[in-house]
Structure formats: C-alpha cells, structure tokens
Amino acid sequence: MDKKGQLLSISQVALILNVSEKTVRRHIQSGKLISKKIGGVHRINKSDLDHFLNPEKSFSLNDLKAEIDNSFPRENQEPDGPLVDKWSTHKSKIKLVNPANKRLIDIIVVGSGLAGGAASASLAELGYNVKTFCFQDSPRRAHSIAAQGGINAAKNYQGDGDSVYRLFYDTIKGGDYRSRESNVHRLAEVSANIIDQCVAQGVPFAREYGGLLDNRSFGGVLVSRTFYAKGQTGQQLLLGAYSAMSRQIGKGKIKMYSRHEMLDLVIVDGKARGIIARNLVTGEIQKHSAHAVVLGSGGYGNVFFLSTNAMGSNVTAAWKAHLKGAYMANPCFTQIHPTCIPVSGDHQSKLTLMSESLRNDGRIWVPKNMEDVLAIREGKLKPTEISAENRDYYLERRYPSFGNLVPRDVASRAAKERCDAGYGVNKTGEAVYLDFASAIERYGNEKAQVLNLDNLSKEEILSLGRKVIENKYGNLFQMYYKIVDDDPYFTPMQIYPAVHYTMGGLWVDYNLMSSIPGCYVAGEANFSDHGANRLGASALMQGLADGYFVLPYTIGDYLADDIRTGPISTETKEFDDALEDVKSKISKLMKIQGERSVDYFHRKLGKVMWNNVGMARNAEGLNTAITEIQKIRTEFYSNVRIPGESNELNPELEKALRVADFLELGELMAIDALNRSESCGGHFREESQTDEGEALRDDENFTYVAAWEYSGNPSKPKLNKENLEYKNIKLVQRSYK
Amino acid sequence: MNLTLKIWRQKNPNEKGKIVSYPVKDIDGDMSFLEMMDVLNVELIEKGENPVAFDHDCREGICGMCSMYINGEAHGPDRGVTTCQLHMRKFKDGDTIYIEPWRAKAFPIIKDLMVDRSAFDRVMNAGGFVSVNTSGNTIDANATPIPKEDADKAFEAATCIGCGACVASCKNASAMLFVSAKVSQLALLPQGKVEAKERVIKMVNTMDEEGFGNCTNTGACEVECPKGISLENIARMNREYLKAMILK
Ligand SMILES: Cc1cc2nc3c(=O)[nH]c(=O)nc-3n(C[C@H](O)[C@H](O)[C@H](O)COP(=O)(O)OP(=O)(O)OC[C@H]3O[C@@H](n4cnc5c(N)ncnc54)[C@H](O)[C@@H]3O)c2cc1C
Ligand code: SF4
Ligand code: FES
Numbered sequence: 001m002d003k004k005g006q007l008l009s010i011s012q013v014a015l016i017l018n019v020s021e022k023t024v025r026r027h028i029q030s031g032k033l034i035s036k037k038i039g040g041v042h043r044i045n046k047s048d049l050d051h052f053l054n055p056e057k058s059f060s061l062n063d064l065k066a067e068i069d070n071s072f073p074r075e076n077q078e079p080d081g082p083l084v085d086k087w088s089t090h091k092s093k094i095k096l097v098n099p100a101n102k103r104l105i106d107i108i109v110v111g112s113g114l115a116g117g118a119a120s121a122s123l124a125e126l127g128y129n130v131k132t133f134c135f136q137d138s139p140r141r142a143h144s145i146a147a148q149g150g151i152n153a154a155k156n157y158q159g160d161g162d163s164v165y166r167l168f169y170d171t172i173k174g175g176d177y178r179s180r181e182s183n184v185h186r187l188a189e190v191s192a193n194i195i196d197q198c199v200a201q202g203v204p205f206a207r208e209y210g211g212l213l214d215n216r217s218f219g220g221v222l223v224s225r226t227f228y229a230k231g232q233t234g235q236q237l238l239l240g241a242y243s244a245m246s247r248q249i250g251k252g253k254i255k256m257y258s259r260h261e262m263l264d265l266v267i268v269d270g271k272a273r274g275i276i277a278r279n280l281v282t283g284e285i286q287k288h289s290a291h292a293v294v295l296g297s298g299g300y301g302n303v304f305f306l307s308t309n310a311m312g313s314n315v316t317a318a319w320k321a322h323l324k325g326a327y328m329a330n331p332c333f334t335q336i337h338p339t340c341i342p343v344s345g346d347h348q349s350k351l352t353l354m355s356e357s358l359r360n361d362g363r364i365w366v367p368k369n370m371e372d373v374l375a376i377r378e379g380k381l382k383p384t385e386i387s388a389e390n391r392d393y394y395l396e397r398r399y400p401s402f403g404n405l406v407p408r409d410v411a412s413r414a415a416k417e418r419c420d421a422g423y424g425v426n427k428t429g430e431a432v433y434l435d436f437a438s439a440i441e442r443y444g445n446e447k448a449q450v451l452n453l454d455n456l457s458k459e460e461i462l463s464l465g466r467k468v469i470e471n472k473y474g475n476l477f478q479m480y481y482k483i484v485d486d487d488p489y490f491t492p493m494q495i496y497p498a499v500h501y502t503m504g505g506l507w508v509d510y511n512l513m514s515s516i517p518g519c520y521v522a523g524e525a526n527f528s529d530h531g532a533n534r535l536g537a538s539a540l541m542q543g544l545a546d547g548y549f550v551l552p553y554t555i556g557d558y559l560a561d562d563i564r565t566g567p568i569s570t571e572t573k574e575f576d577d578a579l580e581d582v583k584s585k586i587s588k589l590m591k592i593q594g595e596r597s598v599d600y601f602h603r604k605l606g607k608v609m610w611n612n613v614g615m616a617r618n619a620e621g622l623n624t625a626i627t628e629i630q631k632i633r634t635e636f637y638s639n640v641r642i643p644g645e646s647n648e649l650n651p652e653l654e655k656a657l658r659v660a661d662f663l664e665l666g667e668l669m670a671i672d673a674l675n676r677s678e679s680c681g682g683h684f685r686e687e688s689q690t691d692e693g694e695a696l697r698d699d700e701n702f703t704y705v706a707a708w709e710y711s712g713n714p715s716k717p718k719l720n721k722e723n724l725e726y727k728n729i730k731l732v733q734r735s736y737k
Numbered sequence: 738m739n740l741t742l743k744i745w746r747q748k749n750p751n752e753k754g755k756i757v758s759y760p761v762k763d764i765d766g767d768m769s770f771l772e773m774m775d776v777l778n779v780e781l782i783e784k785g786e787n788p789v790a791f792d793h794d795c796r797e798g799i800c801g802m803c804s805m806y807i808n809g810e811a812h813g814p815d816r817g818v819t820t821c822q823l824h825m826r827k828f829k830d831g832d833t834i835y836i837e838p839w840r841a842k843a844f845p846i847i848k849d850l851m852v853d854r855s856a857f858d859r860v861m862n863a864g865g866f867v868s869v870n871t872s873g874n875t876i877d878a879n880a881t882p883i884p885k886e887d888a889d890k891a892f893e894a895a896t897c898i899g900c901g902a903c904v905a906s907c908k909n910a911s912a913m914l915f916v917s918a919k920v921s922q923l924a925l926l927p928q929g930k931v932e933a934k935e936r937v938i939k940m941v942n943t944m945d946e947e948g949f950g951n952c953t954n955t956g957a958c959e960v961e962c963p964k965g966i967s968l969e970n971i972a973r974m975n976r977e978y979l980k981a982m983i984l985k
Contacts, residue, residue, distance in 0.1 A: 122871045137792060138858050140899055141800040157879060199878040200869045202922065202929045204892035211882025229892055235799055236895060243866035250862035258855065281847055310794040344767045349775055350796050479797065482815075482822050483769075548871045597782045599775070643787050648749065649848045651790055652782065 006046040007036075013044050027052065029588055031637040036712045040577075048713045072707070072722045074327075077509040078182045083728050084164075087186040090510070091553055095560035102127035105559050106567070108275055108290040110262045110317050112139030114234075114241055114540060115523025116296025118547025121244035123294075124253035126552055128559075131288060132245070133257045133277060135312055135654070140242040143298055143310040144543065147234020148355035148476065150216060150226035151540040153191040158215055162223040164188045169729060171538060174220045174407050175503070175531020176681035176697065177731050178330070178705075180724060182510055183528050190549040191541055195227055197548060201240040205229050216357055218536035220407035220736070226537045231355055231476040237540055241547070260286075261654065262317045263585075265293060265324050265519065266578045272321075272519035273568045274575060276582045280654060283647035285582055287575045289568035291559055292518045294551065295321060296543075299502035299524035301334065303662045303669065304614070305606025307499035308340060308353040314658035315665050318506050318525050326514040327507035327707035327720060329527035331665065332673035335534055335682050336615050337500035338364075338411035341483055341493075342431040351498040352483060354434070355476055356536040359404045361439035361469065362493070364411070365391045366423040366432050376425050383425070383433055383492050394418055402736040409533045409682040409695070410736060412497035416615050417693065419496070426494055435492035440465035497615060501539060503530040503682070504672075507707040507722070511554035512546060515707070520555060522546035527705065532681025586646050589656050594639030598655040601636045605629065605659070605666055613670050618686040622674040626667055630715065633663040664714040671708075671717060678702045690733075699731050738764050738830035742777065744789055745837040747846055754846070756835070766826035770813065771796060771803065773825055791850040798822040798963065801898030804905070805850055806837040811902035811961040819900060819963045839901055841910035843948040854901050856947040857915060864939035865919045867928050881927055891925040894918045896964045903958035903966070909950030914958040916944050917974035918966050924977055934981035941978055 013033075014021045025042075027033035034048040079090040097105065105128050109120045112134040120132040134142060156162040167188040172179060195213070199205065205227050206214040215224040229236040248254040257277065264276040266287070274289035297317035301307035322328045339354045339362075367373050368390050375381035394414055396403045406414075415432050424430050444465030448456050456464075466489050470477065480488050505527040512520050512528070523543040530538065569575075612625035636659070644650045678698035679688040688696045705722040739762045747754025761777050768776075771793055778788035794802040803820040807813035813823045828834065836850065844852040869875060895918070903914035920937050923929030929936075952971060959968045 118871065125870045125872070136794055136800070136802060137854060138801075138899065140858075140861075141794060141802055143795065143800075145800050145898075146795045146797060155878070193875075195878045196875045197869075197871055199881075200867065200875040200928055201871075202867045202891075202926050204888050204895050204922065204926065205878075206892075207883060207885045207888040209885050211884050211888075212879050229895075232799070232896060235898075236892070239895065243861065244871055246858070246861040247866040247868060249858075250864075256858075258858075310800060311796060312794050345765060347765060347768045347772045347776065349769075349772050352797050478817070479822070482798075482818055482824065485767075485824070485826060595783065597779045599779060641782060641785075643782050643785070649790060649851070652788060 007038070007043040008046060008049065010042050010044070013049060016049070032634060034713045045712055047716055051713065051715055072720055074509065074515050076180070076722060077511050077513075078180070079510065083181060083185050086182050087189055094553060094557035097556045097560050097563060099127050101563040103129070104563060104566070105129065106131065106290040107292050107294060107555070108133070108288060109294045109296060110275065111142065111296030111298060111523070111525070112242070112245065113142035113144035113296060113298055113523060114238060114543030115525070115547045116294065117142065117144075117238065117241035117245050118544050119294050119296060119522055119551050120254050121241060121248055122548050122552040123555070124248035130248070130254045131257060131290065132254055133260045133262055133275075135259065135261045135280060137258055139245055139256060139258060140239060142238060143313050144238045144540070145235050146310060147237070147540055148231045148353060149357040150218065150228035150233045150537040151194070151237060151544075152218070152225050152535075152537040153195045153227060153541065154188055154225060155192050155195060156225075157213060158224045160223045162225050166223065167191060167225065170221050171529065171535060172531065172729055173734060174533055174535035176533055176695070176734055177699070177703070177726065177729075178333070178531035178680055178724065179529055181726060181728055186550065187529050187542055187545050190545045193549060194541060194544045198237060198240050201244060203229070203236050203240040205236070216360055217405065218356055219359060219405045219411065220402070220535045221405075226357070228357065231357070231473055234540060237544065241544070262297070263320065263582045263657065264578045265321045265516070266575055267324055267516065268568070268572065268574045271517045274570065276578045278582070281649050283645070283650065285579055287570035287579055289570045289575070291562045291565060291568060292520060292555060294520045294522060294555070295506065295525050296522045296547065297525045299505070300662070300665060301499045301502050303605070303666050304499040304609045305602050306343065306348060306351050306610070308337065308351050311350060314661070316658050316661045318521070319661040319665055321506060321514060321516065321519055323710050324516060325710070326516050326519060326521075327709050328504070328668060329507035329705050329707045330504040330532070330672065331669045331708065332613065332676060332683055333503035333527075333532050333681065334499060334669075335408060335501035335503060336412045336497045338408055338415055338497050339434060339495045340498035340500070341480065342426055342496040343428065352479065353498070353500060354480060354493060354495060355473075356408070358434060358473060358476065359411075361472070362404065362434040362436050363393055363438060364395050364404055364415070364432055364434055365393045366418045366425060368392045370422065373423050373425065377427060383435075384437070392418070392423070399736045406736045407533055407535060409684075412615060413684060415497055430496045431494040432496065433492035434495045436469060436488065437492070440469055440489070443468035499610075499614075501534055503527065503532060503534055507705065511557065512551055513554070513558065518558060520551060522551055532683050586653065586657070589640070589653070589660070590642055590646050592638065592640050592642070594641045596639050596641060598640060598642070598652055598659050601632055601640060602655070602659045602662070604632050605663060608632070609666055609669070613666070613673055616684050616686050617673050619674060619677075622670045625670040626674075626715075629663065629667045629670065636660070636663060667714055668708060668717055672706055675706060675719065676702055695734075697733065703731070738766070738825070738828065738832075740764060740828065740831070741833040743833060743835045744850070746789070746849055749848055750845055764825050766824065768825045769796065769821060770805070770807070770823040770825065771821050789850060790848045793821055796821040799898060801900040804839050804852065804900055804902070806839060806905055808835050811839070811905040812963050817963060817965060819898070822963075839905035841901075841904045841949070843910065843912070844901060844904065852901075854899070856949070857899050857901065857912070859947060860912070860916055860940055860943045861919070863943035864936040867923060868932060869928075883926060887925050891922045894922040894925070894966065894970055897966050898964055900963065902961045902963060904949065906957045906961040907950065908955065908957070909953060911952045911958070912944050912947075912949035913952040913971050913974070914962060914966055914968075916940050917970040920974045920977060921970040924973065933977060934984060937974060937977045937981050
C-alpha cells in the first residue's frame with residue numbers, strides 16, 4: 001500500500017503523536033482529526049494525519065492530479081442511436097414493473113418541491129408506496145414556491161420558429177457547452193408535455209384575450225417560449241404538483257412526513273435502502289427503509305449565506321449521500337443572478353430576486369459621468385434627472401444583438417465590471433439601474449392607440465402604461481416597493497447580482513441514478529442539464545421533467561429486480577450504525593456550548609465564499625478560501641453554541657447540522673473551481689478571459705464533468721472525469737454580441 | 738430605534754405559555770420584522786437563553802410559513818404583506834410590540850410562535866385537486882381555450898399562500914376564505930368543473946371536522962389576508978355548495 005492510502009489505528013496514531021489514545025479520540029470527536037469507521041473501529045488515513053499536523057499547508061493541485069485516474073468509474077447509461085431517438089428507444093427497452101408488483105415496492109422521496117413533489121405524485125399514481133419528506137410544515141411550502149418568472153417549453157405557440165432542437169441548442173449553448181447532449185435533448189423533448197400536464201391540473205397560466213396561453217421571452221434566447229403566471233409561476237406549478245400529491249395522500253399512496261429532516265442515507269449491500277430522519281417537532285431520530293431513495297432536496301446556494309434561496313434550503317441530504325459514495329459533480333458551477341435587490345446592511349438575512357422577466361421591459365444602465373454618480377450617491381441628483389445621452393446602457397452597448405436579454409452570467413459580470421469601475425449608484429457602490437420608463441411610455445402610447453384616445457396628456461399616457469406594467473409584473477413591483485420603500489413605477493429599480501442557483505450537484509447517469517445504486521437525484525439537487533450556466537425558466541422545466549416524465553420510467557428499470565426482495569428491514573446493523581452516527585454527531589454538537597451562534601459561522605463562511613468563490617475567481621483567492629474555510633470549520637467545532645435540547649423542537653440545532661455540511665461543501669467548491677482553470681458560464685477564472693473580458697473556455701482540457709468522490713477527508717477529494725462528447729453540436733466560443 | 742417586545746413563550750404544547758418582555762436596541766428601519774427577531778435571538782443565544790421559535794422560510798411573502806400575530810393583527814399593521822415582508826419602518830422608537838402565535842382550535846401551538854397548520858393539508862387531501870394522472874398523455878394545452886377573465890380570476894384565487902391569517906383573524910376561527918379560494922380556482926376552470934360538486938362537499942365537510950368555526954360574514958379575513966383573496970370566493974363557494982347539495 002502506498003503511503004497516501006495507509007490506514008492507521010488509534011493506538012498507532014497515539015504513538016506517533018506521543019499522546020494517549022483518549023486524546024486521539026477527543027481529536028476525532030471534535031472533528032479536528034478525520035477518521036473512517038471500518039468494521040466498527042476507527043481508522044485514520046495517513047494523509048489526514050498529515051493534515052492534522054499541518055493544516056495550514058495550502059491545498060495542492062499536484063496532490064490532486066496524482067490521484068486522478070483516467071477511466072471514469074461509472075457508465076453514464078446513455079442509450080445508443082441517434083440523439084432524437086435515444087429517449088423513445090430507451091423507454092421502449094427498459095424493464096417494467098407490473099402493477100401488482102409495484103404494490104410490493106417502497107420508495108422514499110426526500111423533497112416536495114417541483115422535482116420531489118412531481119416524482120412523489122407520479123410514482124404513487126403508478127402504484128408504488130411512497131414516503132415523502134420535507135422540512136417545512138407542509139409540502140406546499142418547498143422552495144420552488146418562490147420561483148417567479150416562468151417555465152420554458154418548446155411549444156412554438158407563437159410561431160416564431162421554436163422547436164425541440166432549438167430549445168436543446170439554446171440550453172447547451174447557454175450552459176457554455178458543459179452539459180450532456182443526451183440529457184438536455186430529452187429535457188427539450190418532454191418540455192411540451194409539462195405544459196399540457198399542468199393545464200390539465202388546473203394551473204392558471206397567463207392567457208391572451210383569445211383564451212390561448214401567453215408567452216414571454218427570457219435571456220439568452222431569440223424566441224418567446226416562456227409560460228408564466230404573473231410573477232408567481234413557481235407557486236402555481238408547485239401548487240399543481242402539491243394538489244397531485246394531495247390526491248395520493250388522500251388515497252393513502254403517499255405517506256407524508258412534514259417537519260422531518262433527512263440526516264443520513266443508509267446503504268445495505270451497496271444499495272441505497274433507506275434514510276435516517278429527525279422529527280423536527282419531537283427531536284426523535286428515526287429509521288425509514290425503502291427499495292430506492294429519490295433525493296429532490298434542492299440546491300446549495302445558501303453556502304454563500306446570502307442568496308435568493310429560502311432560509312432553510314440546504315445541502316445536507318445531498319451531502320450525506322456524497323459522504324456515502326455519491327459523486328458531487330461540478331460543485332463550483334453556481335449562478336449569480338443579475339437582477340436582485342442590493343444588500344442594504346449587515347442585518348440582512350437573505351436577498352430578494354427581481355425576476356429575469358423584468359429584463360423584457362427594463363433597461364439596465366449606470367451614469368456615463370462620474371460627477372453624476374457622485375451626485376446621486378450624495379442624494380443631490382435623481383436618476384430620472386439624467387438625460388439619455390448621459391446614461392450608459394452598457395448591455396445594449398456591449399451586446400447589440402441580445403441587449404438586455406443576454407444570459408445571466410454575462411449580465412452579472414457586466415454589472416460587476418461597471419461597479420468595480422466605480423459607477424455603482426448606491427452608497428455601497430454595488431447597484432445599477434433597471435429602468436422601466438421607456439416601456440411605460442411605449443405601452444402607454446400603444447394602449448392610447450388601441451383605445452382611440454388622441455388628446456391625452458403625457459401624464460395620462462404614462463398612467464396607461466403603468467397599468468400595463470402592473471398587469472405584467474404587479475407583484476414584483478409591490479415586493480420591491482415594500483422592501484426598498486421606493487416606487488419603481490416612478491423611479492428606476494436598483495439591482496445587483498446575487499447567488500441564486502446551483503448548476504452543480506450530485507452526479508447522475510442518464511437514468512438520474514447517482515453513483516450509489518438505488519439512490520436517484522432529481523431537480524436542482526442533481527448536476528444534470530444546465531452545464532456551467534442555467535438559462536432562465538429552465539429549472540422549473542427540469543424539476544418537473546425529472547419528476548413527472550423521467551424518473552417514473554427509469555426507476556422501474558432498477559426496481560424490476562426488486563419485486564421479490566420483500567420489505568426492507570430497519571432492524572439491521574446498517575440502520576443501527578447510521579442511527580448511532582447521527583445521534584453521536586448531534587450530541588457532539590450540543591456538547592460544544594461555545595460562545596457563538598450558528599449564524600455567526602454561516603455569515604463568516606458566506607463572506608469567504610462570496611469574496612473568493614463568487615463572480616470572479618483566481619488561484620490565489622481560491623487557495624485563501626480553502627485555508628479560511630478549514631479554519632472556520634475548526635472554530636465551529638470548538639466554539640458554536642446550540643441552546644436547548646436535542647429531543648425537542650430546536651431550530652438552532654437544525655441550522656447547525658446544515659451549516660456543518662456547508663462548511664465541508666464550501667471547501668469542495670473552492671477545490672473544484674481551482675482545478676477548473678478555464679472560464680465557462682458562471683465560472684469565471686480571471687486567468688482565462690478574452691481581450692474583451694469575456695469568459696474563455698479551454699475545451700481541450702476541460703470538456704468534462706468533474707465528479708468528486710469523497711475520500712474520508714473533506715480536504716482531499718478524488719477527482720473522476722466524465723468526458724463530454726458533442727456529436728450533434730459544434731463547440732464554439734459563445735457570443736451574444 | 739429601541740423597542741419593547743412582549744412575546745408569547747410556550748415551551749411545548751402541554752405546558753402553559755406566557756407573555757415575556759424583551760428590550761431590543763438599535764433597530765434599523767430597513768430591517769424586516771423577522772430580521773429584528775433574528776437580532777433578538779442571537780442576543781438570547783449568546784446570553785445562554787433559549788431563542789424564540791417561529792416559522793419562516795422564503796422571507797419574501799410566498800411560502801406562507803411565517804405567521805405572527807402582531808399588536809392584535811395577523812401579519813401586523815401593514816396591509817397586503819406577510820410577517821416576513823413587514824419592515825421596521827412601520828414602527829417608531831419607543832414602541833411596545835405584542836407578538837403572539839395564530840390562535841385557533843384547529844391550529845394547536847407547537848412552541849412559542851409556531852403552530853400546527855396541518856389541518857389545511859387535510860382539507861386539501863379531501864378534494865383540492867383535479868383527478869388527472871401525471872402520465873403525460875393529456876391533451877394539448879391550447880386545445881381548450883379559457884376566457885382570459887376566468888383564467889385571471891382563477892389565478893387571483895390561486896395565489897393564496899395557505900398562511901392561515903384568515904383563520905387567525907376570524908373571531909370564529911373559520912377557514913372559509915382559504916377553502917373557498919381553492920374551490921373557486923378549480924370551479925372557474927373547465928378542467929376543474931367536472932368534479933366541482935364532489936370537491937366542494939368533501940372539502941367543506943373536512944373543514945368542519947377539523948374544528949374550524951362557522952363563517953358569520955364579518956369580513957375580517959379579507960382585511961388581513963396578505964394576498965388580497967376576496968370575499969367573493971366565499972360567496973362563490975356557498976353557491977357551489979348549495980348547488981351540490983341540491984343536486985346530490
Ligand atoms: C427566487 C427564485 C426565483 C426563481 N425563479 C425561477 C423561474 O422563474 N424559472 C425557473 O425555471 N426557475 C426559477 N428558480 C429556480 C427554481 O425555482 C429551483 O431551481 C427549483 O424550484 C428547485 O426545485 P427542486 O424541486 O429541485 O427543489 P426545492 O423546491 O428547493 O425543494 C427542496 C425540497 O427538499 C426538501 N428538503 C431539502 N433538504 C431536506 C432534508 N435534509 N430532509 C428532508 N427534506 C429536505 C425541502 O423541504 C423541499 O421540500 C427560481 C429560484 C429562486 C430562488
Ligand atoms: S386566504 Fe389569505 S389569509 Fe387565508 S390562507 Fe390564503 S393567503 Fe393566507
Ligand atoms: S417566510 Fe415565506 S411567506 Fe413569510
């Protein structure tokens with residue numbers, strides 16, 4: 001065995017360190033020294049011991065490269081044949097489970113968002129016994145509820161040349177050529193069905209006067225394919241999925257566990273066979289078994305502390321699967337959304353998105369002249385007083401063909417560029433304008449013409465225009481007004497980029513199975529369809545596609561072998577060990593009783609992430625992030641204070657368990673970003689840019705999915721590379737000029 | 738600004754609760770109400786006391802988790818907002834603010850300001866859906882045009898976030914506004930009409946079984962509803978219910 005892989009016992013480590021075995025155990029308990037349990041006893045990796053002795057040594061890519069072995073250890077299960085036929089051929093070939101046998105099979109779904117909710121409802125309708133978990137008090141409150149702008153589908157109702165191929169192409173290009181062709185094509189194929197399905201459920205999408213469905217356009221695209229329900233599309237889609245779930249709960253086919261949190265995945269004979277969950281009301285730690293486990297637990301944007309995600313959104317379910325062997329793919333691919341309400345002060349607990357749909361009608365600008373910027377900041381000048389020629393509509397200037405509708409990564413970087421150059425328009429210098437004045441005037445004139453009103457004053461025309469805008473975006477404008485106390489009908493909104501979505505996630509094959517047999521991953525929790533940048537209105541599409549149309553087929557192929565297995569017992573060593581692990585982790589955290597609240601550490605981690613693993617990244621910053629995060633982690637395990645008891649409702653304990661996982665994930669994100677020395681999509685490495693400051697990809701070296709494997713030490717992950725093959729699309733540098 | 742908070746503290750469903758007074762200092766008008774609560778909680782934790790438990794998640798007025806009864810009003814003094822969207826600029830230096838949980842027989846208190854609203858889920862399980870399978874073999878979405886006016890009205894009703902403020906502000910703790918919003922949404926759409934009768938009967942019966950009170954048309958629910966769900970929905974549900982009972 002080589003030196004790196006050498007495993008040491010506690011007594012050996014005690015000898016090396018010249019301390020007692022008890023002290024070694026204490027170091028293990030506190031998390032400072034990493035150990036694995038093998039056959040019930042602690043084993044310490046030599047490299048972890050080195051790390052314990054010398055934690056300051058910064059991360060070395062060379063160490064990592066030495067561990068890369070070239071063959072990807074998993075099949076991606078992509079079917080053969082031409083791209084357009086892959087999904088239909090696959091569906092006709094995969095194994096089916098007959099209805100009588102489905103009754104013998106249990107499936108656990110973690111998550112009740114679009115992905116988990118849709119999967120739960122569909123699987124229950126098919127006849128499986130489903131147990132669904134969410135940490136909110138009702139499945140209807142999953143974070144998908146907050147999605148605003150819309151959902152894409154290749155319906156071509158507008159007759160503007162849309163097609164399955166175009167949606168497929170736009171999504172691959174939008175993702176900067178870092179996603180799998182076969183998955184994305186399937187997504188485009190099933191997209192149209194989603195709309196049919198949702199309408200049948202009673203989802204009240206926006207309609208035109210003729211009674212047909214209306215569309216709007218989103219960034220990075222030249223057609224109108226986005227279906228919407230005002231600024232509450234996610235709410236309406238989720239309530240559709242929730243109602244489908246309610247029907248199955250009423251029938252007893254879904255057993256719903258609200259206010260429950262998954263804290264571990266249980267593996268039996270190499271297969272995912274259950275989870276350990278905590279009842280958040282009573283604190284009881286429970287064992288739940290099933291023949292397969294589906295994770296639809298959402299994204300991990302909250303690793304940045306401030307993001308547009310709901311407060312409870314977390315990585316725990318996915319991270320626990322990762323620790324048990326599921327690969328984490330492209331974790332550094334995060335989306336920074338260009339149009340969010342800027343940070344207002346240190347008290348801020350979350351950020352609020354202003355939907356991308358606003359860029360249909362809003363124009364983004366900053367003043368051209370520094371005097372104006374300064375006057376605005378001092379409150380001596382109002383944005384409405386600056387004349388058109390003194391404004392810099394920088395997106396229209398830099399990207400004449402897409403203008404304000406460039407993809408998110410491009411728009412965010414452009415805002416940062418202007419603000420870094422000193423043109424930010426608020427006190428912190430981190431805000432640009434999103435201005436509706438032109439749209440209000442245009443709509444006002446159109447409306448006046450339609451109504452045959454000739455002699456209107458300018459004010460009357462504008463007021464007609466405001467009505468049109470209110471109809472389209474009323475709730476968003478109200479939300480802005482309530483938060484900022486400034487009326488966007490009369491003055492431009494101030495916006496700035498914020499963390500919004502995570503393209504990275506657990507690695508899955510074409511069937512949405514992770515690298516652990518029987519553990520499936522759907523929605524934002526997987527890495528599958530958006531490459532290095534997600535286009536607007538495509539996460540809702542993916543979540544529902546995964547849940548309604550993909551998983552119900554592909555999971556059957558796996559479960560067909562399980563019809564004779566019988567119920568999975570929870571009275572086994574595997575379940576007991578997992579239960580004990582969770583309990584001991586909780587009691588370890590409760591015992592620390594340090595001086596700082598959980599939020600203190602979360603905010604600290606968020607700052608490091610935003611400054612070094614945010615919109616622009618470089619090797620030095622990433623190395624700093626890695627050491628800083630390790631330090632925060634050590635401090636967390638020695639100085640966090642969790643009040644109350646573990647056997648009662650305890651929100652601080654819930655947060656602590658989530659932050660503990662973010663503290664490991666954050667490091668992996670930095671390592672992944674450091675490894676990927678190219679720029680692509682939302683991942684911008686300052687070392688790799690064109691002369692004009694655009695992201696410069698390195699296809700020769702990085703056309704792969706980085707699938708990280710847990711090694712027992714969060715600082716030493718193993719890199720597996722799944723090469724991406726483009727057979728139908730030619731790789732070119734993205735241009736939105 | 739400096740404030741005095743009078744907060745309902747209750748360790749668990751079985752123990753008695755009481756109002757406890759907490760001073761908070763240096764509160765900024767730009768903070769949201771929940772951010773002000775965060776400030777208090779961090780202070781309590783660092784002093785070694787138990788923080789105040791309250792429900793929240795999205796913090797942008799859409800998930801329906803947050804639920805505080807502030808100075809005698811569900812979601813506080815501002816109109817058309819949830820607790821998480823309420824900002825401290827609505828208060829002034831020296832104010833005393835009373836903060837209590839939703840109070841209704843059908844919403845038992847879990848801890849401090851958190852209540853159990855699962856009764857709403859059970860009403861939904863009884864009939865708050867259209868019985869179609871998610872098979873993907875449905876007809877084309879544009880095959881049935883829906884008049885814009887109906888679609889818009891259905892949408893308005895569908896924006897209910899299930900927060901329960903209507904129940905909390907009703908002296909009878911009636912759930913009529915919540916239930917009628919769902920009944921209306923589906924009754925207004927051709928897809929939902931088919932089982933409209935069965936739906937309204939099942940949902941109303943479950944609502945009664947869950948211990949929600951009767952509606953005496955005081956209209957308090959509409960005033961406090963953060964989403965502006967209209968009383969018209971209750972009238973529509975009453976019509977639907979009568980129709981269903983007559984044709985039964
Ligand atoms: C403000 C905002 C606006 C958006 N707007 C759009 C848009 O217009 N169009 C678009 O396409 N996309 C949009 N998105 C993105 C999109 O909403 C999300 O990517 C998508 O809804 C994620 O769905 P999901 O089902 O994967 O996860 P989620 O909806 O996040 O659901 C996660 C579920 O998992 C549960 N869960 C998590 N961890 C655990 C655990 N350990 N134990 C038990 N349960 C757990 C949660 O309770 C929840 O039920 C928006 C996102 C935000 C934040
Ligand atoms: S009707 Fe209004 S108050 Fe009642 S649950 Fe719905 S949104 Fe809340
Ligand atoms: S926290 Fe979601 S509505 Fe207030």
